[in-house]
Amino acid sequence: MSSELLHTKTISTSPEGFYESEALGLEFLRETGGARVVKIVQYFESKLVLEFIISATPNAESARDFGRKLAKTHSRKEKYFGVMPSKYSYFGPLDDPLNVVYKRTTTYYDYLLNRMNQMTEACLMRKKLTQEEAEQIENATMNYLKSAPEEFVHEPPSRVHGDLWSGNLMWTTSERGKVEGVLIDPAAHTGHREEDLAMLMLFGVQYFEEILEGYNLECPLVPGFRTRFSLHNIYPLLAHVAFYDRGYLNQVHRNLAALSRG
Numbered sequence: 001m002s003s004e005l006l007h008t009k010t011i012s013t014s015p016e017g018f019y020e021s022e023a024l025g026l027e028f029l030r031e032t033g034g035a036r037v038v039k040i041v042q043y044f045e046s047k048l049v050l051e052f053i054i055s056a057t058p059n060a061e062s063a064r065d066f067g068r069k070l071a072k073t074h075s076r077k078e079k080y081f082g083v084m085p086s087k088y089s090y091f092g093p094l095d096d097p098l099n100v101v102y103k104r105t106t107t108y109y110d111y112l113l114n115r116m117n118q119m120t121e122a123c124l125m126r127k128k129l130t131q132e133e134a135e136q137i138e139n140a141t142m143n144y145l146k147s148a149p150e151e152f153v154h155e156p157p158s159r160v161h162g163d164l165w166s167g168n169l170m171w172t173t174s175e176r177g178k179v180e181g182v183l184i185d186p187a188a189h190t191g192h193r194e195e196d197l198a199m200l201m202l203f204g205v206q207y208f209e210e211i212l213e214g215y216n217l218e219c220p221l222v223p224g225f226r227t228r229f230s231l232h233n234i235y236p237l238l239a240h241v242a243f244y245d246r247g248y249l250n251q252v253h254r255n256l257a258a259l260s261r262g
Contacts, residue, residue, distance in 0.1 A: 005052035006041060015097065017088030019048040025162075025188030028085035032159055034073025035066060038170075038184045056179045058171040063207030066169075066181035067214025074158040074193035075219055080104040081111035081157045083190040091163060091187045092243055098122055102189055108153055109145055111191065116141055119238040128241045129249075137252060141234055144259045148231075152222040155192065162187035164196040165236070166205035194225055198232035227262060230255035 009019070023043040030037040041049040058066075082102035090097035103114045120134040129137075145153060161168065161183055170182045197215065201208055215221070234255050240248040 005054070007050045007052045008047055009050070009094075010047035011094055012046075013095065014046065015088075015090065015099065016045075017086065018090055018097065019043045019045065021084075021086045021088040021090055022048055022185065024085040025186040026183075028159060028188045029073060029161060029183060029186060032073045032076045034071070034075070035069040036174075036180055036182045038182055050184075053170045053172045053182055053184070056171050056173045058179055058181070058206050060207055060210045062171065062179035062181065063210035064214035064217075065178075067211040067216075068218040069181070070196065070211070071215045071218035074160065074196070076159055077156040078159065078190045079157070080106060081108060081190055081192075082114065083157070085188055089187065089189065092239055096243060098239065098242065100187070108155070108192060109142070111157075112145070113138075113142060115235050116238075119235055119242065122242040123238055126242050128246055133249075137234070137238070137256070140256045140259070141231065144231055147262065148228070149222055149224060152194075152224070152228065155222070157190040158193040160189065160191040160193060161196050162189055162191065163236075164199045165203050166200065169200070169205065192232070193219075194221065194228055195232045195235075197221075197225075198229035199236055201229055202233045202236060227258060230258040 020043060023040050026037050026040055038053060039051040041051065043049065082104045084102055089100045089102065091100050092098045100118060103110070105111050105114070116138045120129060120138055123129040124131065124134055163186060168183065168185045170184055171179055172182055174180045197212065200211065205211070234252055237248050237252045237255065241252070
C-alpha cells in the first residue's frame with residue numbers, strides 16, 4: 001500500500017457531525033489495539049480523507065487471523081453500554097443516515113431496550129410499521145432476555161464497530177505480505193461484542209466460520225451464541241425496514257421465531 005494513495009468521502013447532504021462521528025469512531029476502535037482500522041488523514045465538516053485500501057482476496061488463514069484480532073478489539077471492557085466517541089452518531093446509508101442517540105447504562109437490558117425503541121420509532125415515523133407491530137416486536141425481543149444465559153446478559157460492554165456487515169470489512173495485503181481485514185465505516189459505540197459477529201453473518205461474509213473459529217480461540221463466546229445472533233440482528237433488520245421497505249419484516253419475524261425456539 002502506498003501512503004500517497006488517498007480516498008476522500010464527501011456528500012453535500014451529509015448531516016451535521018457525520019464525518020466527525022466516523023473519524024472519532026475509527027479512532028475509538030483503533031485504541032483497542034485489535035483489528036486493523038483504516039487510517040484517517042484528516043476530516044472536516046464536509047469531507048473525510050482516508051488511506052486508500054487496495055483490495056485483496058481473503059483466505060481461511062486471514063479470516064481466522066481477523067477473528068482473533070476482532071476478539072482483541074472486543075476484549076477492552078468498558079463500564080457503560082451506550083458510550084459514543086462523538087456527540088454525533090449515525091447508522092445507515094450515507095444518503096439517509098439515522099441519527100442515533102444512545103443512553104449510557106450499566107445493564108444490557110436497558111441498552112437493548114433503548115436500541116429497540118429507537119429503531120421501532122424510526123420505522124413508525126417513516127410509516128413502515130404500525131404501533132401494534134412495533135410493540136409486538138419490542139416485547140418479543142425483550143422477553144427473550146428472561147431466558148437468556150446469565151453469563152451472556154451480564155457480560156461487560158465492549159467497544160463495537162456497530163455496523164459490521166461484509167461491506168464494512170475490507171481485505172488488503174499488509175506490509176508483511178499477508179492478507180488482513182480492515183475495518184471501515186463504523187457506527188462505533190460500547191455494546192455487546194456478539195453484535196459485530198451477528199451482523200457479519202446477517203448478509204453473508206466470506207469465511208465466516210473461520211472468522212468465528214479464530215474469535216473463539218482468542219475469546220470464547222458464551223454457549224448458544226448462534227441463537228443470539230438472531231437477537232442482535234433484529235436491530236439492523238428493522239433499520240432495513242425503515243430505510244427501504246417492509247419486505248425485511250419477514251426476516252425480523254424469522255429471527256423472533258428462532259429466539260422463541262431457543
